Amino acid sequence: MAKGNRITLYDLQLANGITTSPFVWGIRYALAHKGFDVDLVPGGFTGILDRTGGRTERLPAIVDDGKWVLDSWLIAEYLDETYPDRPALIPHACMTPLAKGLDNWFFSTGARVWIKALAVQYRARAHEADHEYITQTRERMWGGKLEDLIIGREKRLAEVLPQLQPLRNVLAESAWLGGDSPNYADYRILSVFLTMSSLADIPILTDDDPLRDWVERGLDLFDGLGRDPRLSPLFGFKPQPGDPEPFLKGGAIGGPAKRNTGPQSTAEETAHITGKPAPAPR
Numbered sequence: 315m316a317k318g319n320r321i322t323l324y325d326l327q328l329a330n331g332i333t334t335s336p337f338v339w340g341i342r343y344a345l346a347h348k349g350f351d352v353d354l355v356p357g358g359f360t361g362i363l364d365r366t367g368g369r370t371e372r373l374p375a376i377v378d379d380g381k382w383v384l385d386s387w388l389i390a391e392y393l394d395e396t397y398p399d400r401p402a403l404i405p406h407a408c409m410t411p412l413a414k415g416l417d418n419w420f421f422s423t424g425a426r427v428w429i430k431a432l433a434v435q436y437r438a439r440a441h442e443a444d445h446e447y448i449t450q451t452r453e454r455m456w457g458g459k460l461e462d463l464i465i466g467r468e469k470r471l472a473e474v475l476p477q478l479q480p481l482r483n484v485l486a487e488s489a490w491l492g493g494d495s496p497n498y499a500d501y502r503i504l505s506v507f508l509t510m511s512s513l514a515d516i517p518i519l520t521d522d523d524p525l526r527d528w529v530e531r532g533l534d535l536f537d538g539l540g541r542d543p544r545l546s547p548l549f550g551f552k553p554q555p556g557d558p559e560p561f562l563k564g565g566a567i568g569g570p571a572k573r574n575t576g577p578q579s580t581a582e583e584t585a586h587i588t589g590k591p592a593p594a595p596r
C-alpha cells in the first residue's frame with residue numbers, strides 16, 4: 315500500500331490554487347500526521363464527478379495504491395486501520411463520537427455564520443468556471459443572495475465569539491484537543507479556521523483571543539502546512555461598542571471548566587456566586 319509513501323488526494327481549490335474545503339484541509343493534516351507524501355489533484359467545485367471518474371460528487375477523496383476512499387471521517391478511519399504502525403489520528407474508538415460532536419457544534423456555531431459572512435469572497439475567489447454553480451447552490455443552501463448575506467456581518471461575527479468559550483475552556487487546560495499532542499479532533503476544528511482563512515476579507519477572531527495560541531501552533535504543524543501565503547489573516551477583528559465581550563477575560567471561573575482542588579481553587583467562583591469578597595488565602 316501507499317507506493318513510495320505517496321497517497322493521492324483530490325483537492326477542492328480556489329482560483330489561486332489554495333485548498334478551501336474544511337473536509338479536505340482535515341485530510342491534508344491527517345495525511346501529514348500519518349507521515350505520507352501527498353499528490354494533490356487540483357480542481358474547483360465543478361467537474362468533481364468527471365475528475366474522479368464518476369466516483370464522487372464531494373471531496374475529499376483519496377487514492378491509495380489504486381484504492382479509492384471517500385469522505386473525510388471515513389478516510390481518517392481508513393488511514394488508522396490500514397496503517398496502525400503510524401501515529402494514530404483517532405487513538406481510541408470512543409473519540410470518534412466525541413470529536414464528531416465537537417465538530418458538529420463548531421460547524422453550527424462558528425462555520426455556519428462565518429461562511430455566510432464570507433459568501434461573496436467564496437464566489438469571488440473561486441475559479442471563474444465555478445461562479446455560476448456557486449451562486450446557484452450556495453444561494454439555495456444559505457437562503458439568500460450572496461451579496462445580501464454579508465450585510466451586517468460585523469455584528470454576527472461579534473456574536474459568534476463568546477459562543478466559542480467552550481473551546482477556549484478546553485484548550486486552557488490542554489495543549490491540544492488530543493491532549494499532549496494533536497490528533498484528528500484538532501485537525502477537524504483547525505480545518506474550519508483554514509477554510510475561513512482561504513476566504514477572509516475580514517478577520518474573524520480578535521488579536522487577543524485565547525484560542526490564538528492553539529490556532530497558531532496548529533498552523534505551524536508539519537513544516538507550516540497552514541502558513542500558505544495565499545491564506546488571509548484570521549486575527550484582527552475589532553468588536554464595536556455594544557457588541558458582547560468576545561471571550562471571558564481571565565478565563566472561566568467554575569463549572570466544567572475548572573478543577574476543584576480545594577477551597578482556594580473555588581474562592582473566586584464562591585465570591586462571584588455569593589457576592590461576598592473572597593477571604594484572604596489561609
Ligand SMILES: N[C@@H](CCC(=O)N[C@@H](CS)C(=O)NCC(=O)O)C(=O)O
Pocket residue numbers: 326335336337359362371372373374384385386387451
Ligand atoms: N461528509 C463529507 C462532506 C464533503 C463535502 O461536502 N465536501 C464539499 C466541500 S466543503 C464538496 O465537495 N462540495 C462540492 C460541491 O459543492 O459541489 C466529508 O466529510 O468528506
